[in-house]
Amino acid sequence: EGNRVRIQTDNTDQPFDINEGSKLELGSTAKLRVLTTYLEIISELHQKYSGQSTASLLKLRDSATDILNQWTLDYLIGAEDKSLHGILSAAMERTYSANPGERFFTGGGVHVFNNFRREDNGRTPTVRESLQESINLPFVRMLRDIVKHVIAKNLGTNSVLLQDDKDPRRKEYLARFADREGLVYLNKFWVKYKGKDSEKRLEILLDGLHKSAPKLAAVHRYVFPEASLSAFSKFLRTHLTTEELSDKYIAQIYDRYGPSKFNLPDQGYIARVHPLELWLLGYMEKNPAINWNDAVEASADKRQEVYSWLFKTRAKNARDSRIRTMLEVEAFLDIHQRWKKLGYPFGHLVPSYATALGSSGDRPAALAELMGIITNNGVRIPTVRVNDLHFASDTPYD
Numbered sequence: 001e002g003n004r005v006r007i008q009t010d011n012t013d014q015p016f017d018i019n020e021g022s023k024l025e026l027g028s029t030a031k032l033r034v035l036t037t038y039l040e041i042i043s044e045l046h047q048k049y050s051g052q053s054t055a056s057l058l059k060l061r062d063s064a065t066d067i068l069n070q071w072t073l074d075y076l077i078g079a080e081d082k083s084l085h086g087i088l089s090a091a092m093e094r095t096y097s098a099n100p101g102e103r104f105f106t107g108g109g110v111h112v113f114n115n116f117r118r119e120d121n122g123r124t125p126t127v128r129e130s131l132q133e134s135i136n137l138p139f140v141r142m143l144r145d146i147v148k149h150v151i152a153k154n155l156g157t158n159s160v161l162l163q164d165d166k167d168p169r170r171k172e173y174l175a176r177f178a179d180r181e182g183l184v185y186l187n188k189f190w191v192k193y194k195g196k197d198s199e200k201r202l203e204i205l206l207d208g209l210h211k212s213a214p215k216l217a218a219v220h221r222y223v224f225p226e227a228s229l230s231a232f233s234k235f236l237r238t239h240l241t242t243e244e245l246s247d248k249y250i251a252q253i254y255d256r257y258g259p260s261k262f263n264l265p266d267q268g269y270i271a272r273v274h275p276l277e278l279w280l281l282g283y284m285e286k287n288p289a290i291n292w293n294d295a296v297e298a299s300a301d302k303r304q305e306v307y308s309w310l311f312k313t314r315a316k317n318a319r320d321s322r323i324r325t326m327l328e329v330e331a332f333l334d335i336h337q338r339w340k341k342l343g344y345p346f347g348h349l350v351p352s353y354a355t356a357l358g359s360s361g362d363r364p365a366a367l368a369e370l371m372g373i374i375t376n377n378g379v380r381i382p383t384v385r386v387n388d389l390h391f392a393s394d395t396p397y398d
Contacts, residue, residue, distance in 0.1 A: 001382070001384050002381045002382035002383060002384045003368075003369070003372040003376075003381060003382070003383045003384070004383075004384050004385070004386060005368075005383060005384070005385055005386065006386065009364075018364065019363065019364040019365045020363060020364075020365045021363075022363060022364075023346065023361040023362075023363065024358075024361060024362060024363065024364070025357075025358035025359060025361060025362075026358050026361075026362040026364075026367065027134065027136070027357050027358040028134045029358065029362045029366075029367045029370075030139075030355060030356055030357060030358040030359075030360070030362065031130075031131060031134060031139045031356065031357075032131070032367075032370065033339055033342070033344065033362075033370070034139050034142055034143050034146070034355075034356050035127065035131055035139075035142070036338075036342060036370075036374075037146055037335060037338050037339070038068075038091070038127070038142055038145075038146060039088055039091060039092075040338060041068055041146060041149060042068065042072060042087060042088060042091045043084060043088065045068065045069060045072040046072065046076075046084055046087050046088075047084075049072060049073060049076055050076060050082060050084075052076075054077055057073050057076055057077045058077060060073055061073040061074065061077065065152045066145070066148045066149045066151075066152040067145045067148065067149070068145050068146070068148075068149045069149065069152065071091075071094065072087070075087055075090055091127065092126065092127050092128045093126050093127070093128065094126065094127050095124045095125065095126050095127075095138075096124070096125070096127065096130060096137070096138035096139075096141045096142060097124050097137065097138070097141065098115055098120045098121060098122070098123045098124065098125060098130075098135050098136075098137040098138055099121060099122070099137060100112065100113060100114045100115055100121055100136075100137055104140065104144065104353055105321070105324065106144075106328065106351075106352045106353040106354070107325075107328075107350070107351060107352030107353075107354065108181075108321075108325045111352070111353070111354065113136055113137060113140050113353070113354070113357065114136065114137075115135055115136045115137055116134070116135075116136065117135075120133070120135050120137075123135070125138060127142070130142075136356075136357055139356040139357070140353045140354075140356050140357065142356065143353050143355065143356040144353055146331075146335065147328055147331045147332070147335070147353070150330075150331040150334050150335065151327045151328070151330075151331050154327070154330060154331070154334070155327070165316050165319070170319065170323060173322075173323045173326045173327075174307070174319060174322055174323065174326075175304060176326055177307070177322045177323070177325060177326045178303055178304050178306070178307035179300070179303050179304070180326070180329065181303075181307065182276060182299065182302075182303030182304075182306055182307065183296065183303065185274055185276050185277075186276050186280065186295065186296070186299055186303070187292075189274070189276060189277045189280045190280065190292055190295055192204065192277075193280065193281065193284060194292075198284075198285060198288075201281055201284065202219075202223070202281070205219065205273065205277070205281060206219070206239060209271070209272065209273065210272070211239055211240060212240075213236060213240060213243065213245065213249070213253060214253065214257070214270055215270065215271050215272055216235070216236055216239055216240065217232075217236070217253040217254070217256070217257040218257050218262075218267050218268075218270040218271035218278075219271045219273070219278065219281075220232055220235050220236075221254070221257040221258050221259065222257075222259075222264075222267050222271075222278050222281075222282055223278070223281045223282045223285055224285065225258070225259040225282075229250070229251060229254050232250065232254050233245075233247070233250045233254075236250060257270070263305065264278065264279055264302060264305055264306060265305065265306055265308065265309065268306075275302075275305075275306045276299065276302065276303070276306055279299065279302050279306075280295065280299070283295065283298060283299075325351075328351050329351045331351075332349045332350075332351040332355070333348075335349060336348060336349045341380070342369075342370055342373055342380070343366050343369035343370050343373065343380065344362070344366060345362070345363050345365075345366045346360065346361060346362075348360075365383070368383070369383055
């Protein structure tokens with residue numbers, strides 16, 4: 001029937017099932033998933049290249065752009081044992097540095113990672129040793145190799161996209177980045193403000209703001225564009241009680257920061273708040289009954305506008321980093337599909353090397369299923385429960 005659960009280690013005696021209902025950061029489980037993906041890729045590359053002549057392999061090696069491709073080709077060129085078992089065994093003996101000193105660009109920013117034990121920092125363990133001792137940095141670097149391999153596979157011969165600023169596809173990638181990044185932030189603001197009335201929303205926004213007349217003017221004139229000068233004046237004087245504001249000055253900034261005087265990114269910059277937060281407050285003010293889907297649909301053009309600076313020539317370096325981020329996001333979508341086939345229980349992965357250390361979460365029951373797949377030689381079968389127990393059959397104590 002499948003893998004029958006015989007032992008469940010749950011001593012909480014509560015309705016919540018930790019094994020099947022939780023989302024936990026399980027670092028060693030994540031490492032095992034990364035290792036599985038790593039060995040799957042080596043196996044796929046072996047299938048792709050084995051049987052080809054040395055001359056063909058050498059030619060392929062010259063054009064290979066990612067480390068896993070390069071290593072596989074080098075192995076097949078030089079090794080005596082070219083079998084699948086041979087290359088997988090060799091892949092387990094590759095080494096990765098455990099040095100935590102490197103800064104990694106991942107997840108749209110620069111990150112550093114640490115090992116559990118300081119004494120591991122100077123080591124260069126094999127993959128096998130790294131798994132046995134659950135050393136963090138080798139698995140961060142292994143996941144980086146996996147991501148770069150998937151990116152190289154997705155791009156194919158189109159890696160020029162990353163070098164040629166005039167490549168027309170760059171604009172498409174940037175537009176997709178703006179859409180994705182904008183949705184991430186919009187969701188944060190939606191959670192922050194949903195279910196609140198107008199007064200409460202404004203209070204929440206201003207609570208995190210270092211108040212000044214220009215900032216408050218930029219907020220009020222965007223969120224309440226139809227408000228009168230007297231309402232604007234009352235708002236400023238209510239929130240800037242320590243400042244002397246003349247009627248003339250208030251009238252000036254009422255006009256200066258009025259509708260259409262600045263675009264959304266500039267208005268957000270003046271107010272020192274994320275432009276999409278400002279937009280959402282204004283939209284909720286006009287449409288108090290909106291739901292999340294309404295906000296997503298209505299903000300499509302605004303999400304592009306907020307990141308419009310990316311398309312300016314002088315921001316090439318920024319565009320490059322955003323393109324790398326988008327390519328990484330796509331790679332993690334592919335990696336997620338691999339993990340899902342092996343019982344990963346959630347609908348997405350965090351597109352960051354931190355996923356190698358458990359940041360995407362996992363469940364104990366899913367780990368049990370993964371181990372079942374491994375011990376069943378790669379075959380995934382259902383997990384089934386014990387429904388009843390029948391004691392002392394055919395005895396007086398039946």
